[in-house]
Amino acid sequence: MPLWLVLELTYKCPLKCPWCNNPVDFDKYRNELTTEEWKAVLREGRRLGALQLGFSGGEPMLRPDLEELVGEADRLGYYTNLITSGVGLNPQRLAALKAAGLKQVQLSLQACDSELNAKLVGLDVWAHKIAIAREIKAQGFPMVLNVPVSRFNIDQTEALIELAEDLGVEYLEFANLQYYNWAMLNRSELLPTREQLARSEAAVRAARARLGRKMTIYFVIPDYYDGRPKACMNGWGAIHLTIAPDGTALPCQEARLIEGVDFPNVRDGGLDWIWKESPGFQKFRGDGWMKDPCRSCDERAKDFGGCRCQAFLFTGDAANADPVCSKSPHRHLIDAALAQAAERGDACRAPLQMRARQTEGM
Amino acid sequence: MFAPDLPPADLPPPGLRTVIEMNPMYLFRWEEPQQAFVLLYPEGVVKLNGPAGAILGAVDGERSVADIAALLSARYGDADLSSDVLEFMETAHAQGWIRTKS
Numbered sequence: 116m117p118l119w120l121v122l123e124l125t126y127k128c129p130l131k132c133p134w135c136n137n138p139v140d141f142d143k144y145r146n147e148l149t150t151e152e153w154k155a156v157l158r159e160g161r162r163l164g165a166l167q168l169g170f171s172g173g174e175p176m177l178r179p180d181l182e183e184l185v186g187e188a189d190r191l192g193y194y195t196n197l198i199t200s201g202v203g204l205n206p207q208r209l210a211a212l213k214a215a216g217l218k219q220v221q222l223s224l225q226a227c228d229s230e231l232n233a234k235l236v237g238l239d240v241w242a243h244k245i246a247i248a249r250e251i252k253a254q255g256f257p258m259v260l261n262v263p264v265s266r267f268n269i270d271q272t273e274a275l276i277e278l279a280e281d282l283g284v285e286y287l288e289f290a291n292l293q294y295y296n297w298a299m300l301n302r303s304e305l306l307p308t309r310e311q312l313a314r315s316e317a318a319v320r321a322a323r324a325r326l327g328r329k330m331t332i333y334f335v336i337p338d339y340y341d342g343r344p345k346a347c348m349n350g351w352g353a354i355h356l357t358i359a360p361d362g363t364a365l366p367c368q369e370a371r372l373i374e375g376v377d378f379p380n381v382r383d384g385g386l387d388w389i390w391k392e393s394p395g396f397q398k399f400r401g402d403g404w405m406k407d408p409c410r411s412c413d414e415r416a417k418d419f420g421g422c423r424c425q426a427f428l429f430t431g432d433a434a435n436a437d438p439v440c441s442k443s444p445h446r447h448l449i450d451a452a453l454a455q456a457a458e459r460g461d462a463c464r465a466p467l468q469m470r471a472r473q474t475e476g477m
Numbered sequence: 478m479f480a481p482d483l484p485p486a487d488l489p490p491p492g493l494r495t496v497i498e499m500n501p502m503y504l505f506r507w508e509e510p511q512q513a514f515v516l517l518y519p520e521g522v523v524k525l526n527g528p529a530g531a532i533l534g535a536v537d538g539e540r541s542v543a544d545i546a547a548l549l550s551a552r553y554g555d556a557d558l559s560s561d562v563l564e565f566m567e568t569a570h571a572q573g574w575i576r577t578k579s
Binding site for chain 2: 196
């Protein structure tokens with residue numbers, strides 16, 4: 116059952132984050148679903164049992180029909196989450212979203228100071244983000260402050276916790292970057308060192324002990340530093356369904372980077388067929404597709420072989436074991452990336468390739 | 478689904494005479510497709526088993542743990558449920574789903 120439905124309303128975004136999880140060729144997809152098409156997705160998703168709904172992007176605030184879609188989702192009984200950079204959000208639209216039934220806001224923040232934040236997202240929006248965070252709390256929303264973590268901001272862990280406390284958020288999520296799409300292009304600059312990670316984890320542990328119930332801190336580990344893969348999406352086509360701006364239905368937001376899988380589109384078939392029967396969603400369901408070492412691994416029901424996208428990116432075959440697994444014959448590729456990070460130390464030197472429209476000849 | 482490793486609750490756990498209210502962060506309701514009561518919160522879902530759903534369904538911000546146990550005993554014709562209800566409330570409190578009043 117797709118408990119989690121994420122609508123990527125648009126790939127457009129005013130920010131230029133060099134770790135964006137949108138496709139590198141995002142500009143190619145311009146035929147966004149219409150308001151009525153999104154509403155049909157909402158109705159069909161609810162019939163399939165979807166409960167949690169994320170409005171994401173790109174920047175979902177760029178859709179002028181966001182309030183209307185939130186209203187429809189709330190009427191259908193979803194728990195509605197807005198996943199935003201905060202750009203385009205103002206007190207009036209926030210009040211309108213509240214009136215439409217929006218339950219929660221996840222706001223991204225990249226640094227605890229304006230200068231680094233501007234460097235990382237390519238726009239001077241830190242002061243606006245802080246002001247809108249206070250407005251979100253003032254209007255009574257529960258809030259997740261989401262920090263995408265890289266070598267650039269990982270040493271601000273403590274300061275970011277203090278800032279989140281001051282803002283009064285209920286949840287602080289340190290989302291260590293996962294390396295796909297834009298993040299993969301910039302991986303050598305973004306990947307933190309093992310020492311940085313250890314310091315950051317220690318700061319989180321200390322804060323959890325100090326804060327108790329006041330604030331919940333999630334810490335998403337960078338899987339490169341783990342010997343076992345993440346239980347990615349709880350398994351392919353198990354509980355998660357993403358609809359991309361052009362209507363492509365995906366088992367995770369990154370999945371369209373896997374070549375050779377035919378992902379269905381909501382313009383061509385109903386969500387019921389897409390979820391239950393389409394070849395794209397059947398492809399890596401269960402464990403029948405697994406090869407060794409996964410096929411005979413006693414942890415396959417726990418981690419489902421890890422991430423299909425990561426397997427494809429490193430090995431060219433999405434049915435291979437996630438290369439972060441120590442049992443994978445490709446683990447040396449991950450270790451090479453870590454060795455490179457260790458060698459470079461924690462200095463941030465090379466220019467980042469910021470998210471931008473691809474130009475001819477690139 | 479997120480599985481946060483949560484810190485211990487700040488307040489002492491509930492006793493039989495403690496009045497219980499829902500934590501307003503959590504939405505409690507029946508879900509037809511799941512055939513279960515669920516708790517919804519930012520980016521998360523908890524699917525409740527039958528007894529858990531029945532207990533949380535009786536939480537109204539006025540009843541004590543003992544009141545809720547008595548109500549459920551009467552409804553289901555069971556013997557004294559107070560130790561079961563108290564045990565669940567301790568868990569629910571540790572999870573942050575409920576708050577203690579008074």
